[in-house]
Amino acid sequence: MQASEPGETPYVQVTDDIKLTVWDRHEVELSMDGTLLQLIHGLEEKYKGLYAKDIFYENRALYLYDLMQGKGAEEIDKKMSTSLYDQIASA
DSSP: OOOOOOOOOOOEEOSSSOEEOTTOOOOOOOOTTOBHHHHHHHHHHHSTTOOOSEEEETTEEEEEHHHHTTGGGGGGGSBTTTTHHHHHHTO
16 A cells, blocks of 8 residues: 655635635744734734634644633733743643
8 A cells, every 4th residue: 555645735715815725824923021912913914804713832722712702811911921821831
């Protein structure tokens, strides 16, 4: 049995200006004092017409839209270095 080569990854046109695959990375520079809110605004500024629904770092959820609308809302404006980043770094 022989393994086959993977096929070409299909692109999805999400806005007039943005065409993505499921493997594309979406990166925004953010200082260690940055907040989730600043990250979300950076993504929305860089990728006009899109909004952040869920944000993951490796296998950890940093922001889940549905959860952040209620009890987790206070986390969105905390510095990454004092809240979520510490959790990621200690894993």
